Amino acid sequence: MAGRLIELPQPRGPLSEQLFAALEGAPGGLAAPSVESADPLADEDLQLALYVAYELHYTDISGVDACWEWDPSLLAFTAALERPFEAAVAELVQPAEAAELESVGEALQGIVAEDPGPPLSRYLEVQGTREQMLEQVVHRSAYQLKEADPHSWAIPRLGPAPKSALLEVQFDEYGGGNAERMHSVLFAKAMAGLGLDPTYGAYLDLWPAPTLAAVNLVTGFGLHRRRRGALVGHLAAFEMTSSIPNRRYGNALRRLGYGPEVTHFYDEHVEADAVHENIAAWDLAGGLARDEPEVAADILFGARALLQVEARWARHLMDSWEGPGTSLRSPLVPVAA
Numbered sequence: 001m002a003g004r005l006i007e008l009p010q011p012r013g014p015l016s017e018q019l020f021a022a023l024e025g026a027p028g029g030l031a032a033p034s035v036e037s038a039d040p041l042a043d044e045d046l047q048l049a050l051y052v053a054y055e056l057h058y059t060d061i062s063g064v065d066a067c068w069e070w071d072p073s074l075l076a077f078t079a080a081l082e083r084p085f086e087a088a089v090a091e092l093v094q095p096a097e098a099a100e101l102e103s104v105g106e107a108l109q110g111i112v113a114e115d116p117g118p119p120l121s122r123y124l125e126v127q128g129t130r131e132q133m134l135e136q137v138v139h140r141s142a143y144q145l146k147e148a149d150p151h152s153w154a155i156p157r158l159g160p161a162p163k164s165a166l167l168e169v170q171f172d173e174y175g176g177g178n179a180e181r182m183h184s185v186l187f188a189k190a191m192a193g194l195g196l197d198p199t200y201g202a203y204l205d206l207w208p209a210p211t212l213a214a215v216n217l218v219t220g221f222g223l224h225r226r227r228r229g230a231l232v233g234h235l236a237a238f239e240m241t242s243s244i245p246n247r248r249y250g251n252a253l254r255r256l257g258y259g260p261e262v263t264h265f266y267d268e269h270v271e272a273d274a275v276h277e278n279i280a281a282w283d284l285a286g287g288l289a290r291d292e293p294e295v296a297a298d299i300l301f302g303a304r305a306l307l308q309v310e311a312r313w314a315r316h317l318m319d320s321w322e323g324p325g326t327s328l329r330s331p332l333v334p335v336a337a
């Protein structure tokens with residue numbers, strides 16, 4: 001796997017149409033859009049346009065001049081999408097209480113204990129079908145094939161104590177010096193073992209708004225230094241809610257007859273994240289709150305935002321599966337058994 005390269009997806013409305021048409025030309029001159037969305041988190045057009053605008057920071061896009069990444073008109077366009085998205089996320093998140101700010105590590109424990117999400121991993125472990133498990137993997141590939149990358153944007157923005165804690169987590173995420181053990185590489189191997197296409201961005205046209213929103217949330221936190229608290233809180237809550245679901249996903253795959261080449265990614269997270277959750281909550285998030293008390297509330301915001309946005313994503317999957325339909329934008333092309 002060399003450098004990343006994705007194709008422009010099919011537009012889903014006027015925002016993505018305008019953006020993709022502009023990206024095919026020379027950088028500059030992208031008009032600021034007027035964005036009106038009743039539910040920005042579920043808005044296919046808004047989330048796709050924002051996702052592709054953000055992808056300029058992660059990957060080459062076929063036929064798109066890489067100079068678009070920092071083009072002022074693109075940045076203004078992106079900001080116009082970010083504003084309603086940020087506002088919609090803020091509406092889902094209850095503000096931190098003063099007592100919580102006294103111990104951010106403890107507050108995070110309380111927040112993840114009240115995870116608002118439906119029991120998706122439990123459902124898949126016990127009764128999910130092979131098709132449903134494959135869909136779940138296709139959704140997660142939107143994040144997992146760049147696992148850890150958005151959180152790495154926090155590195156230059158933290159003081160020594162939280163920075164070294166973050167690097168301790170990231171060192172494992174990136175394979176501890178062995179590219180074959182990198183979590184994004186393990187995920188790609190799991191996809192290949194399931195007969196799915198592990199190419200970065202291969203399923204972009206299939207990811208619905210709730211899936212894109214989950215990635216846009218962390219990319220937005222990552223790209224804005226002012227949201228470093230939220231980015232750290234997002235990572236802490238991510239690590240703290242990873243071990244048990246990953247054990248269940250691994251069990252689901254074993255029940256469906258898959259072997260270690262597919263379950264390795266999940267088994268690795270059962271072990272690794274049991275360690276990461278403590279480092280992330282106490283040394284990283286707690287360390288940042290001690291260094292910069294003014295961002296403590298945003299640390300908790302990032303944790304709550306992750307849980308709320310993931311809950312909407314999980315609900316989307318489970319609601320879709322109540323009928324005969326797919327949770328993706330169109331059914332997966334059948335893959336080899």
Ligand SMILES: [Fe+2]
Pocket residue numbers: 147173183269
């Ligand atoms: Fe990981």
Ligand SMILES: [Fe+2]
Pocket residue numbers: 169173239272273276
């Ligand atoms: Fe982890």
